[in-house]
Amino acid sequence: MLDVVDVGKRSLATYRGIAPDSDLDALHHLSEELRGARCMHLSATPYGGGVSELLRSLVPLYNDLGIVTDWKLIHGDEAFFQVTKRIHNGLQGAPGALTESEKATYLANAQLNAQRLVSDSENYDFVFVHDPQPAVLAALSPHLDTRWIWRCHIDTSHPNPTFWDFLAPYLHAYDAAIFTLREFVPPQLPISDVRIYAPSIDPLSPKNHPLPERLARDVLEWIGIRTHRPLVTQVSRFDRWKDPLGVVRAYQRVRPHVPDLQLALAGSLALDDPEGWSVYEELRAATAGDSLIHILTNLVGVGNIEVNALQALSDVVVQKSVREGFGLVVSETLWKGTPVVGGRVGGIPLQMPDDTGGILVDTVEECAEAMLHLLRHPEEAQLLGARGHEHVRQHFLMPRLLVDHLRLLKHLASVRPLPPRGIVPASFSAANLQGV
Numbered sequence: 001m002l003d004v005v006d007v008g009k010r011s012l013a014t015y016r017g018i019a020p021d022s023d024l025d026a027l028h029h030l031s032e033e034l035r036g037a038r039c040m041h042l043s044a045t046p047y048g049g050g051v052s053e054l055l056r057s058l059v060p061l062y063n064d065l066g067i068v069t070d071w072k073l074i075h076g077d078e079a080f081f082q083v084t085k086r087i088h089n090g091l092q093g094a095p096g097a098l099t100e101s102e103k104a105t106y107l108a109n110a111q112l113n114a115q116r117l118v119s120d121s122e123n124y125d126f127v128f129v130h131d132p133q134p135a136v137l138a139a140l141s142p143h144l145d146t147r148w149i150w151r152c153h154i155d156t157s158h159p160n161p162t163f164w165d166f167l168a169p170y171l172h173a174y175d176a177a178i179f180t181l182r183e184f185v186p187p188q189l190p191i192s193d194v195r196i197y198a199p200s201i202d203p204l205s206p207k208n209h210p211l212p213e214r215l216a217r218d219v220l221e222w223i224g225i226r227t228h229r230p231l232v233t234q235v236s237r238f239d240r241w242k243d244p245l246g247v248v249r250a251y252q253r254v255r256p257h258v259p260d261l262q263l264a265l266a267g268s269l270a271l272d273d274p275e276g277w278s279v280y281e282e283l284r285a286a287t288a289g290d291s292l293i294h295i296l297t298n299l300v301g302v303g304n305i306e307v308n309a310l311q312a313l314s315d316v317v318v319q320k321s322v323r324e325g326f327g328l329v330v331s332e333t334l335w336k337g338t339p340v341v342g343g344r345v346g347g348i349p350l351q352m353p354d355d356t357g358g359i360l361v362d363t364v365e366e367c368a369e370a371m372l373h374l375l376r377h378p379e380e381a382q383l384l385g386a387r388g389h390e391h392v393r394q395h396f397l398m399p400r401l402l403v404d405h406l407r408l409l410k411h412l413a414s415v416r417p418l419p420p421r422g423i424v425p426a427s428f429s430a431a432n433l434q435g436v
């Protein structure tokens, strides 16, 4: 059996007045024909990155709509996740090649997971497979009567061909694929139904729910941040594509101009990301002895509430990625009205169009200038943050993502009709959804 992640219950009705009405109204109609359908989201880890953040909110909302949905995890050991991180990096364009033994490790693990998938008695109408780690499972489970969807969250616009040539033959089995940007669709993708859907954040999750300012300050003081001093933060996995060392260099350039300035680097060490440890060690070495730099991790209890408080109370949040899928942290930050200095890569510009949200940068020098500019012009920073908040409200909240997903599921069910099932009532009432 695959492990099931326990996600609790959520109600879409509670998003009324927060997310756009048009999305909530659309969900009522879209879900009608899908109630009672069975759906699985399959991923590699229950915590520590954007996919787990998304699924924790999305899966209970599917259930609230009457689509009976599970979130399951593939099994993997350290050796497997070393290989999948290499595949992740290779698909984002890193040099190198997989050895025969790495390929064998990956495929042996995939076979075991496919057996677990098949031995699960439930027959799912739809399976969303998230990212490359479990991507070959559709091809290894051909007898399941399932509509397979590959959701690729990373930038696969220029994959290293040796990695792509290894993975691509296994993708034929998918009925549809979802990418964040059109330019991420890799050359010669063997899936004809391709959708472009941006991820989204949950405004009601513990990470994004408004915190009383007093509580947020206490939370930050508790983890060593002095809240009366200026603060710049980056929140992201310890991953070279997120360029945390570049953030340190940019901060060091700003510091002579703002002597009290603190830097917080909050990073989670995820189960499927063994490389995170070495990046973490490099960061510790590069910042040793500097009491104004705080390196914080999930392993010492920096979780959703702490990240919420950091994003809400920082003067500027940085996301200086050099390659990025979407960067949920940008929307999370803008939702709190805090301005962002973001790398001009992947989905970050989508979240920060002209004069909205903050400043886009390409280099360490530009990053430093943008930080300093926002620190010196708090009114402009506040205005950019406020525009960013509204942009996120319109485009990047969870109900909009559900609308996108349900449109796809309806389409796939029209191409290959679902077996008759007992209708599962949605747990919210139509009246609630329609704001009556």
Ligand code: UDP
Pocket (backbone or CB within 6 Å): 048, 049, 050, 051, 053, 207, 235, 236, 237, 266, 267, 268, 296, 297, 298, 302, 303, 304, 307, 325, 326, 327, 328, 329, 330, 332
């Ligand atoms: N995150 C967190 N704690 C950390 C670092 C990251 O909770 O120390 C969360 C962050 O708030 C966001 C997710 O992990 O929800 C990262 O998603 P993003 O899309 O920015 O990047 P990914 O990790 O998927 O590349």
